[in-house]
Amino acid sequence: MFLPAWGLMALALLLVPPAHTAAPATDAAADVVLLDIQGGIGPASHDYVRRGLARAAADGAPAVILRIDTPGGLDAATRDINRAILASDVPVIAWVGPAGARAASAGTYIVYASHLAAMAPATSLGAATPIALGGASGRDPEPDAGDERGRDDGAMSRKAVNDAVAYLRSLAELRGRNVDFAEAAVRDAATLTATRALEQGVVDILATDIDDLLRQADGREVQLGDRRQALSTASRTVVPLAPDWRNRVLSVITEPTIAYLLLLVGLYGLLFEGYSPGAIVPGVVGGICLLLALYALQVLPVNYAGVALIVLGVALMVGEIASPSFGVLGIGGLVALVAGSVVLFDTEDPGFGVPGRLIAGIAVASGLVFMVALWLAARSRTRPVVTGVDELLGERAIALDDFHGRGHVAIRGETWQADSATPVRRGQRLRVLVVDGLVLRVAPDAVAAEESTLPEGDKP
Structure with missing residues (x-):
């Protein structure tokens, strides 16, 4: 029951419908496809754009519009999107819009990679400096003399910046756009408004809305692979392409906060199942959540030391409950859990991190659960035993015959051999x-009455 449940879920998430292989149509009335890139750019964004471009090519669309409003995103996902644009058989028009939108950081790279670039009034782009691991910016640190770590961080930062500069400059040269701003956007986090971007040759069109964009783009030539192609967009119908169910699921589970919560639920569920075999539900839920978390983490910028710390923290807290160590394991587990949560995602890109308040909430909740469980475990140790033969200690029995030494008594509906150092009369409470093994050592109960009613069948 457990394996098929999570196995089918994982299979459903990873299934990718076969790509269209039909040749592009040449219908003059084909629609322009509109794709929206909003929020942080991640694996779900790449999947959505890639599938949208494939769909547009199969339907013979004259162009694809990428409507962009993003604070940035992951480098790997951005490069994947750009590779899909560069390989596209359909012209791609990037439009930063509507008014108030921005194409910051990763969005700038996508604008440069597109065949035609446009912006709406009151929009901006730029600030494309890569954020290095650990949160270092593109500028060199100022280490103290002999600070080898500082020099290493500076070298890594320069490598990341130089790589990003070369990448964005190559896109600018390919599309014939402003190369100087491309470098300034990376090295100095430079930004431009829509009007200045048009003046400096960073974008090709300033369009107030989609209809205005189609009108101005009509007849413009773009480089599509090894050939020049004129756009035919005037009076075309624009059809928005919404994310399908697979992309929506991918978008949810690859959101860092959700991936983090899935990891914790999965770990707690499996550990609870391990300490309560047969509960089934915690094991099934924990297994599914853990698999979904692992799928999400393998496409996100994860620091696996953080994952290891989280696993260790949960295990230590459970170990404290199982074998109390006066709080040493529990406190250590809580510290490991918080530390792992803080360093889990190896990036500071916008939208890709776990909020500090959530980490604090998880730490407080885990600490409270740990303390309550520890209190219950400690209290249970002070209670009398209620299972096994030891529970008979202190219980009352009734003599079944007269004896001094070895005899028989009735206790809880059972007949036991008994041994008494004092004479016992039949029916006396003991x-x-x-x-002692299968023999009970008894003595007369001084508090109880001398005589009591024997069980049925044992009365004289």
Whole structure:
């Protein structure tokens, strides 16, 4: 029951419908496809754009419009999107819009890679400096003399910046756009408004809306592979292409906060199942959540030391409950959980990190659950045993015959051999002092009455 449930879920998430292989149509009335890139750019954005471009090519669309409003995103996902644009058989028009939108950081790279670039009034682009691992900016740090770590961080930062400069300059040269701004956007995080971007040759069109964009783009020639192609966009119908169910699921589970919560639910579920075999539900839910978390983490910029710390933290807290160590394991587990949560995502790109307040909330909740569980475990150790033969200690029994030494008593509906150092009369109430194998050592109960009613069948 457990394996098929999460196996089918993982299979459903990873299934990719076959790509269209039909040749592009040449219908003069074909529609322009509109794709929206909003929010942080990640794996879901790449999947959406790639599938949208394939769909547009199969339908013979005259052009694809990328409507961009993003604060930036992951470098790997951005490069994947640009590779899809560069390989596209359909002209791609990037439009930063509507008014108030921006194409910051990763969005700038996509604008430069597109065949035609446009912006709406009151929009901006730029600030394309890569954020290095650990949050270092593109500028060199100022280490103290002999600070080898500072020099290493500076070298890594320069490598990342130089690589980004070369990449954006190559896109600018390919599309015939402003190369100087491309370098300034990376090295100095320079930005431009829509009007200045048009004046400096960073974009080709300033369009107030989609209809205005289609009108101005009509007849312009773009380089499509090894050939020049004139755009035919006037009076075309624009058809928005919404993300399908697969992309929506991918978008949800690859959101860093959701991936983080799935990881915690998965770990707690499996550990609870391990300590309560047969519960089934925690194991099934935990297995599914853990698989989804692992799928999300393998496409996100994850620091696996953070994952290891989270796993260690949960294990230590559970270990504290199982074998109390006066809080040492529990406190260590809580510290490991918080530290792992902080360093889990190896990037500071906008939209790709776990909020600090969520980490604090998880830490407080885990700490409270840990303390309550520890209190319950400690309290249970002070209670009398209620299972096994040891629970008979202190219980009352009734003598079934007269004896001094070895005899028989009735206790909880069972007949036991008993041994008494004092004479016992049949029907007398006794108290169990010791359980010696299958023999109970008893003594008269001084508190109870001397005589009591024997069980049915044992009355004289």
